[in-house]
Amino acid sequence: DKSKWLVPTQTHLNLINTNLIFSKQRAFLVSATRDKVSGDYIGCYFPLAGYGGNPANVYGYYWSATPNNTLNAFYMSVTPTGSSVTNTYKTYLYSVRCVRSVTTDEFTSAQ
Secondary structure (H helix, E strand, C coil): CHHHCECCCHHHHHHHHHHEEEECCEEEEEEEEECCCCCCEEEEEECCEECCCCCCCEEEEEEEEEECCCCEEEEEEECCCCEEEEEEECCCCCECCCECCCCHHHHHCCC
């Protein structure tokens, strides 16, 4: 149901930021509990892209819906080894990674 998805707030990004894990120069958000059907953890990959230089730097920038002031908004910066939430100019062309809450019924259903 697309109506459940939204642009994350600064609070969402802070939560994601503290729960990211890093492996092989990739960032993942992984659930704290396992899926009842498969027994696997549920995860989400955060794509990173090159940024020139020698060697090339790799980053991912993701906006929140939370403004800091009329010119700035909060975003999450992701590298192959870490992440942080800060703010910068709203005119920057960063990505948006939408989020939604998952109910207990959805999480534990066999469908």
